[in-house]
Amino acid sequence: MRLVLLATVSILLMSLDHREHLVEPVRETVSGVVYPLRFVVDAPFSIADRVTERLATRHQIMEENRQLRDRHLAYHERLQRMQALERENERLRDLLGSSERLDTEVVIAELMRVELDPHTHLVEIDRGSGQGVFVGQPVLDASGVMGQVDRVGPRSASVRLISDPSHAIPVENNRNGLRTVALGSGDPQRLELANVPGNADIREGDLLTASGLGGAFPRGYPVARVRSVEVEAGEPFARVTAEPVAELDRSRKLLLVSVAGAEAAAEQEEDGAAADDESEDES
Amino acid sequence: MTGHRPRNGGGVILLSFIIALMLIIVPMPAWAQDFRPEWTALILLYWSLALPERVGVGVGWLVGLFQDALLGTLLGQHALAFALIAFLALRLHQHLRLVPVWQQAVVVLALLVIAQLVIFWINGMIGRPAPEWQAWAAILVGAALWPLVFHIMRGVRRRFQVQ
Numbered sequence: 001m002r003l004v005l006l007a008t009v010s011i012l013l014m015s016l017d018h019r020e021h022l023v024e025p026v027r028e029t030v031s032g033v034v035y036p037l038r039f040v041v042d043a044p045f046s047i048a049d050r051v052t053e054r055l056a057t058r059h060q061i062m063e064e065n066r067q068l069r070d071r072h073l074a075y076h077e078r079l080q081r082m083q084a085l086e087r088e089n090e091r092l093r094d095l096l097g098s099s100e101r102l103d104t105e106v107v108i109a110e111l112m113r114v115e116l117d118p119h120t121h122l123v124e125i126d127r128g129s130g131q132g133v134f135v136g137q138p139v140l141d142a143s144g145v146m147g148q149v150d151r152v153g154p155r156s157a158s159v160r161l162i163s164d165p166s167h168a169i170p171v172e173n174n175r176n177g178l179r180t181v182a183l184g185s186g187d188p189q190r191l192e193l194a195n196v197p198g199n200a201d202i203r204e205g206d207l208l209t210a211s212g213l214g215g216a217f218p219r220g221y222p223v224a225r226v227r228s229v230e231v232e233a234g235e236p237f238a239r240v241t242a243e244p245v246a247e248l249d250r251s252r253k254l255l256l257v258s259v260a261g262a263e264a265a266a267e268q269e270e271d272g273a274a275a276d277d278e279s280e281d282e283s
Numbered sequence: 284m285t286g287h288r289p290r291n292g293g294g295v296i297l298l299s300f301i302i303a304l305m306l307i308i309v310p311m312p313a314w315a316q317d318f319r320p321e322w323t324a325l326i327l328l329y330w331s332l333a334l335p336e337r338v339g340v341g342v343g344w345l346v347g348l349f350q351d352a353l354l355g356t357l358l359g360q361h362a363l364a365f366a367l368i369a370f371l372a373l374r375l376h377q378h379l380r381l382v383p384v385w386q387q388a389v390v391v392l393a394l395l396v397i398a399q400l401v402i403f404w405i406n407g408m409i410g411r412p413a414p415e416w417q418a419w420a421a422i423l424v425g426a427a428l429w430p431l432v433f434h435i436m437r438g439v440r441r442r443f444q445v446q
Binding site for chain 1: 301305308319339341344348351352357359360362370405406411418
């Protein structure tokens with residue numbers, strides 16, 4: 001009977017998809033077939049964006065241009081110092097015999113305005129394997145880490161945000177290097193920190209940056225700011241919540257970062273969800 | 284799809300499914316998202332009641348598979364749910380054809396609940412958190428829209444003589 005046959009095929013597909021990631025080629029093909037649908041749905045929005053851009057007055061554009069130029073200059077000044085510091089940092093690392101690479105390459109992608117599964121925090125971007133996007137690639141916006149690439153199609157890819165309940169990212173406290181793991185909570189404004197001892201030195205307002213452990217995210221990008229620390233007597237761990245610094249539900253332009261060698265690392269660690277085991281013994 | 288058979292209007296059926304899939308991914312304001320009906324399931328149910336010999340389990344499965352790829356859910360999740368409700372609709376179509384539309388809507392509600400249960404059940408098995416009660420609102424909206432879908436689709440079917 002057809003139903004039984006197709007149900008078996010579905011269950012097989014689902015378990016393969018969930019456990020083994022063996023059906024990636026199938027998914028990529030189907031995803032390629034439905035890409036035009038996404039494109040058509042997204043088109044009116046991007047056309048509207050372009051039209052508003054066209055209609056902006058000369059005065060507005062000049063004003064914006066002036067602001068951007070000022071900002072550019074300010075950043076340039078910082079960059080000069082950064083380059084010197086980076087060089088110095090590299091020399092010091094050489095002396096210490098450590099081999100951390102800091103060079104990164106960045107691709108800019110734009111969010112497609114289509115909705116995905118409402119029960120997960122996924123967004124769709126307009127770059128895919130054709131533009132060198134790979135599974136596990138870190139995704140940032142202008143202010144911080146947004147998530148990582150979850151699935152890749154030929155011309156688009158879906159990104160799992162750090163607020164997804166199944167996502168975890170190893171972080172460290174920028175103030176004192178305390179290491180922990182930030183777990184998604186399902187709320188785009190809130191992350192939860194796992195296994196922070198009650199007496200740990202962590203305060204409201206502390207900036208958490210990616211620690212680079214687990215290999216999925218390059219070290220140093222800001223992730224979240226601590227919002228509340230609650231210590232309850234009798235509980236072994238403090239309840240710490242943090243607010244992502246990236247604008248998870250508002251950013252339209254995203255940066256796809258690739259660190260030299262990250263792709264290989266991501267392939268080894270096929271399962272995208274950031275490995276939390278390594279950092280746990282430290283916290 | 285089944286458009287290769289020498290019958291009328293395969294294109295219309297295909298187009299209706301394409302539009303339904305697009306409605307599934309069209310962005311909506313945050314408050315309205317929980318009320319987005321399963322357009323594809325409604326269209327699938329319509330065709331499997333109207334033309335049970337053309338649209339059935341196989342088409343339902345294929346449409347579900349495309350929806351899985353679109354939404355980023357597990358491949359096969361919607362496919363299984365849609366194949367199941369198409370099968371049930373085929374079983375029931377003799378009775379359903381004879382009853383008034385509002386009674387059909389009640390059966391459609393039950394079928395949508397079954398489809399949603401399958402999807403939530405699979406989500407639960409792979410460790411996704413249980414949905415909040417709002418998730419069921421979409422089903423009520425879907426069933427409430429059934430008379431509308433039914434009349435529009437019947438109009439379309441007669442206009443283009445899909446049979």
